[in-house]
Amino acid sequence: MTVQPLLSVRHLTTEFQLAGKQIARALEDVSFDVMPGKTIGLVGESGCGKTTTLMSIMRLLPASGRITSGNVYFNGIDLLTLSEHEMRAHRWKEMSIIFQGAMNALNPVMKIGDQIREAILLHNLMPRNAAEQRVGELLELVGIPRLRRDLYPHQYSGGMRQRAMIAMALACSPDLLFADEPTTALDVMIQAQVLELLKEIQKKLGLAIVLVTHDLGVVAEMCDDVVVMYGGKVAEYGSAELVYNQPQHPYTQRLLEAFPDLSRSIDSSTDLATIPGTPPRLNALPPGCRFSPRCHKSMEICTQIAPDLIAQNTAGNAQHLAACHLLNKLEIKNS
């Protein structure tokens, strides 16, 4: 029996309304699967749509954002067809999120423990005293003494706040955790600790994680699959091993070159910004392949027709897809 994906994103397209009737298409035709208990990495330069992907899935886009097409299946249910009321029951109980730069993600005038307990009580998971008990357990799980539940966020260090966020994200035992660059605001030592904690927790609780990061070292260490995004589209997608060892898309290749030594583990601070040029502006996207202005292998067709995401030859049932004209020899011949 094949395992069904926990989350299945299909052809997700999201637009933002800009000032003066302009529309920015932040995501276009994004598809990927998250298998139960696995970790999938979402990588790409700043502005490529990683956060927008997560917000679209959880339906937490700001008022200016709109999902124009696509499906988001969670355990077979299309979340995009649910009413807001129905959607609320899914949030946190089945999927929780640690926001990017989450230093201010906790309410400054509420005790940490109360904020965690609130999540449990909101979904009617257990009576109040049991919930209080669980708050203590959750805090201990992330390495915070339970007595500190009565402190306020400003009394926690950055690393502790992020741990508390993780504890809160686990409060309702979700099947899926989105972690949007969970370590960017922290210093290097703490970054490593927090990632270690995430790994441990996944081993213990068996939940699936979607990890957004700039750091390819982290992906190599933690992820089963990788989605490489560029300009709101999926450039390459597949098992982490294949994408690393046989990168097919020129963008992925440049990313990996810009990050030469993967054995340098997670405390490396090498960024993706080392590829010459800048990502496209969403309201001035180049025609054809979005990477073409920066691509060292760009051909004529690249500036005219957008390449499709196509499956690469892989042994066994590991999957590997990439969107580049170079990979479709047939198309090149025809043009």
Added chain:
Amino acid sequence: MSRRDFLLRKFLLSLVTIFVVIVINFMLFRVLPGDPVRSVIGRNVRISAETQQALREQFGLDKPIFPDQFIDTIGQWAQGNLGISWSLRRPVSEVLMSKLGNTVLLIGLGQVLAIFLGVTLGLLAGWKRKTAIDVGALTFSLVAWAIPTFWLGIIFLAAGSAWFGLPTAGIMSPENTGKPLMTILPDLARHLFLPTLTLTILYLGEYMLIMRSSILEVLSEDYILTAKAKGMSDWQVLWRHALRNAMLPIVTLIALNLGFTVSGAIYIETVFSYDGLGKLFQTALVKQDYPLLQGAFLLLAVSVIIANMAADILYAVLDPRVKES
């Protein structure tokens, strides 16, 4: 610095400020022109020079201002003796106390209504930003905030009395003085209606504007997104997470405004001939009743200082981040 130290320091600071105010208050009325004795006896020029001198001695006015008069005065003030009103010939403290209730009733009512309506309106406007509610509430508040008290008061006075037959002066009809409170409530309400309405409209704008910008700021915070992601409804997010944070600046504003209760009453009470502290001060000013004015100044200053202290303390209670100033 612990919270207790913080509060203690605020308290001591307030005491020091009150002392400074007392000194200034004392000095101010010594350097003002005019001879107290002449003022008391008024136009009665037939009082002999000897009698005048005797009066001076009796009131200690022949002694040097500092330290004798100063220490003497502070001692008297400390016992609640603020001197005798020249125009009313009654102890200043007694006069002040007799009007305090009326003013607190009027301003308190206006403030409570303004706070409630202003905060609610600001909350709605910020939450439903850029909708008709927002634009309407914003325009109304800006206009209301900009209107001078006496102007709006006079308009309401004219309109209220001409079209609705509402009373134009006082706190109750003369024939009702002394009757039990329960029987005169409707009459009291009719008298209070116009000044309260004026005050409510005047104060409301400020609360609305502050609340609106405060809630807008709070709603853009990360923890609001966290609350939504937890599965809360908009109302729950607003009620449990946004409101308390957004109320922080309002609480300070309320406390500070309460400190200006007495001074704020001057215009409104004058326009509506309402028998409170504000009108009393206006009279004292016109009649150059220095002891009464001195008492009034003291009351004004002390209430502002106490309100400031209350604002600090309240803020510290509501916001756990407050540690040091």
